[in-house]
Amino acid sequence: MENDLKKLTKEIVGRLKNKSVKELLSYAIFNEEEEAKFYADLAEKVSRPSVKALFRRMSEESKVHELLLRKLFSKYFPGEEPVKVDVPPVEVVPFISKFESIEDYLEGLRYCMESELFAKRTYVLLSQVAENEGVRMVANELASIEQNHYEEIKAVYELVKTFRDREMLPESLKSGAYLITNESVGKYLILDLIDENKKLKLFVRENPEIFRRLIGENPNVEITWIAKVNAPNTISPTETHVLKKDIESFFEKVTKEGKKGVVFIQNVAYLVANLGFKETVDLLLHAKDLAVYYGGYLIITANPEVFEKTEWALLKLEFEVLF
Numbered sequence: 001m002e003n004d005l006k007k008l009t010k011e012i013v014g015r016l017k018n019k020s021v022k023e024l025l026s027y028a029i030f031n032e033e034e035e036a037k038f039y040a041d042l043a044e045k046v047s048r049p050s051v052k053a054l055f056r057r058m059s060e061e062s063k064v065h066e067l068l069l070r071k072l073f074s075k076y077f078p079g080e081e082p083v084k085v086d087v088p089p090v091e092v093v094p095f096i097s098k099f100e101s102i103e104d105y106l107e108g109l110r111y112c113m114e115s116e117l118f119a120k121r122t123y124v125l126l127s128q129v130a131e132n133e134g135v136r137m138v139a140n141e142l143a144s145i146e147q148n149h150y151e152e153i154k155a156v157y158e159l160v161k162t163f164r165d166r167e168m169l170p171e172s173l174k175s176g177a178y179l180i181t182n183e184s185v186g187k188y189l190i191l192d193l194i195d196e197n198k199k200l201k202l203f204v205r206e207n208p209e210i211f212r213r214l215i216g217e218n219p220n221v222e223i224t225w226i227a228k229v230n231a232p233n234t235i236s237p238t239e240t241h242v243l244k245k246d247i248e249s250f251f252e253k254v255t256k257e258g259k260k261g262v263v264f265i266q267n268v269a270y271l272v273a274n275l276g277f278k279e280t281v282d283l284l285l286h287a288k289d290l291a292v293y294y295g296g297y298l299i300i301t302a303n304p305e306v307f308e309k310t311e312w313a314l315l316k317l318e319f320e321v322l323f
Contacts, residue, residue, distance in 0.1 A: 022083065027087060032062045175292070237270060240275065264299045
């Protein structure tokens with residue numbers, strides 16, 4: 001298979017390297033158009049929330065990329081339409097036979113990753129051999145887009161693989177406190193935890209709209225932005241008393257409703273930067289104790305590279321590392 005991909009890469013690059021900017025942009029436009037349809041179709045075939053959301057996001061992003069490429073095309077070639085280019089596609093189609101039946105999520109995600117990497121490598125090679133500067137610039141931008149797609153798919157792949165290796169499903173995760181070292185994995189795990197028996201309270205550092213788009217409208221999910229701005233549903237990182245009270249009230253309320261509470265705190269390093277490690281740990285352990293007491297969940301995300309060795313050891317001691 002690897003040799004076949006190398007041959008296909010060389011063939012595509014060989015046929016694209018001397019193409020004009022118009023032809024390369026046209027080629028990329030039609031690729032993104034097909035990719036958007038492809039991922040939308042995959043999203044309809046899967047039931048696992050994290051994977052369905054991933055494929056929908058990939059489809060939406062491909063549509064955005066197509067529109068951006070069309071705008072760029074119109075800028076260079078006003079009044080003209082993209083032209084058909086007789087070159088094999090750089091993604092999706094070479095592997096489409098692998099997706100005829102999606103019964104194995106891991107296999108499907110693995111081939112999606114391979115497809116995105118194949119596309120990236122093709123564009124990188126094209127940027128190195130193309131004679132036209134405009135072609136090189138477009139190829140580099142496309143390579144960056146494919147890398148981002150790959151990383152997003154890889155996060156969900158790791159999520160699915162971890163639960164498979166543990167021989168369990170996300171919904172059967174025991175109550176307790178968990179640490180995740182990958183932000184993307186954390187976001188998609190949240191999707192797999194949403195069910196009629198749980199309510200979720202998300203304290204996020206990213207733009208909350210990212211989570212809202214990913215999750216959709218769901219009355220069982222509350223999102224609070226941790227930020228230093230005066231905005232609705234926002235808490236300052238220095239207001240630990242408010243955070244503690246909010247978490248405690250949430251667990252108490254959800255338990256009275258006969259449901260399990262899930263509290264998600266994104267990017268612990270941001271709290272440390274504003275509070276210091278000691279005060280941050282005090283907040284996290286308070287939240288952990290509440291989760292344990294009420295039979296709920298506390299899930300935090302943190303990057304080990306930004307913590308001191310002793311700090312990270314303490315976090316690992318208090319939280320079970322999932323990813």
